Amino acid sequence: MTDQLSGPATGGDVKLTGIGKTYGAFTAVHPLDLTVPQGSFFALLGASGCGKTTTLRMIAGLEEPTSGTVLIGGHDVTDLPPYRRPVNTVFQSYALFPHLDIFENIAFGLRRRGKKDVRKQVEDMLELVELGQYARRKPHQLSGGQQQRVAVARALINHPQVLLLDEPLGALDLKLRRQMQLELKRIQTEVGITFVHVTHDQEEAMTMADTIAVMNGGRVEQLGAPADLYENPGTTFVANFLGQSNLIPAQVTGAEGGDLLLTASGVRLAVPKARCSTDAKKVYLGIRPEKITVTRAGEAVAEGRNRLAGTVVDSSFIGVSTQYVVRSEAGQEIAVFEQNMDRDIRLAPGDPVVLHWNPAHSFCLDAAQAIDAGTGEEAA
Numbered sequence: 001m002t003d004q005l006s007g008p009a010t011g012g013d014v015k016l017t018g019i020g021k022t023y024g025a026f027t028a029v030h031p032l033d034l035t036v037p038q039g040s041f042f043a044l045l046g047a048s049g050c051g052k053t054t055t056l057r058m059i060a061g062l063e064e065p066t067s068g069t070v071l072i073g074g075h076d077v078t079d080l081p082p083y084r085r086p087v088n089t090v091f092q093s094y095a096l097f098p099h100l101d102i103f104e105n106i107a108f109g110l111r112r113r114g115k116k117d118v119r120k121q122v123e124d125m126l127e128l129v130e131l132g133q134y135a136r137r138k139p140h141q142l143s144g145g146q147q148q149r150v151a152v153a154r155a156l157i158n159h160p161q162v163l164l165l166d167e168p169l170g171a172l173d174l175k176l177r178r179q180m181q182l183e184l185k186r187i188q189t190e191v192g193i194t195f196v197h198v199t200h201d202q203e204e205a206m207t208m209a210d211t212i213a214v215m216n217g218g219r220v221e222q223l224g225a226p227a228d229l230y231e232n233p234g235t236t237f238v239a240n241f242l243g244q245s246n247l248i249p250a251q252v253t254g255a256e257g258g259d260l261l262l263t264a265s266g267v268r269l270a271v272p273k274a275r276c277s278t279d280a281k282k283v284y285l286g287i288r289p290e291k292i293t294v295t296r297a298g299e300a301v302a303e304g305r306n307r308l309a310g311t312v313v314d315s316s317f318i319g320v321s322t323q324y325v326v327r328s329e330a331g332q333e334i335a336v337f338e339q340n341m342d343r344d345i346r347l348a349p350g351d352p353v354v355l356h357w358n359p360a361h362s363f364c365l366d367a368a369q370a371i372d373a374g375t376g377e378e379a380a
């Protein structure tokens, strides 16, 4: 095989087939099949210990799989060492060379391969990551975000077909993380190569990725575009891990038109059949906090909406929205986010209210699953 690192990016999907990893009796990654389309921004998302880093490291060649194969652009690279694969990895610790300036840090990969005239390529990279004026600084003279951009430039100059990012923003504070998310997305769009990004931060994955694989317990629990996963979670884990969901235990009692009819502690609710991922009779009706409207008890509510009476337990004003916790007549606490648009109805604990929402905004999951999976508060 030719040294792909020295050639231009020729593209190709990353294809994992039956790839798995065990450590003794412990299975870190159950055999999984995954295709990352060429040119996409792909996120492996999950809580600590779910196997996302191990999966990334198997693509990089830093971890030997117990089973399965890794194909990049149609080539089987399973048995190749990391430096023979058309990939580069950016880690959370930038691992820049402290004694070299930024220009030389970025030039490093080219010089190591004996390239003489590196100026143009390094300057292009400096421009790509918007660090042109810092070329002669040392890494310690840059902020964390700038250092991480150098790390990205240093990897991209090798023209990998795939850039692997292992929690690259983990060391940055929240504001800088947000900036860097947009920055990384811009760079990926500009260079057009495949990025595979590992993160435990669902907002980060949703901001950047075209496709997210949500991992749980060494398995891919659900895969899809961020908005699809958010609107149509297939499991309680995904519903709770990606954003926040209210899950209301309910019983399927019938059907009407395109809707399933449910009862929750005697209250009748509806949910579109198309948004039900189960045939079970015991279900959870799922509704996101921002899809619910809260109205003072006694005020008019339009026909055709799901409604639940309740009492405000907690109210937090956080500027753009007010977040309520309401104890509902269905017996559980429901989170509601109300945008502070044109009125401030500021409800107080103890106020009787009606929660209501468009049935089309709810989804339905099999109640055989743990209701609190993915909340971080689930029973061990």
Ligand code: ATP
Residues within 6 Å of the ligand: 023, 026, 027, 028, 046, 047, 048, 049, 050, 051, 052, 053, 054, 055, 200
């Ligand atoms: P984190 O975000 O904390 O890095 P992760 O989802 O990336 O978590 P992995 O690093 O892939 O998780 O690890 C998956 C599981 O495999 C964990 O339970 C971890 O303890 C275990 N594991 C990882 N490396 C080894 C090893 N060398 N020997 C034994 N177990 C390991």
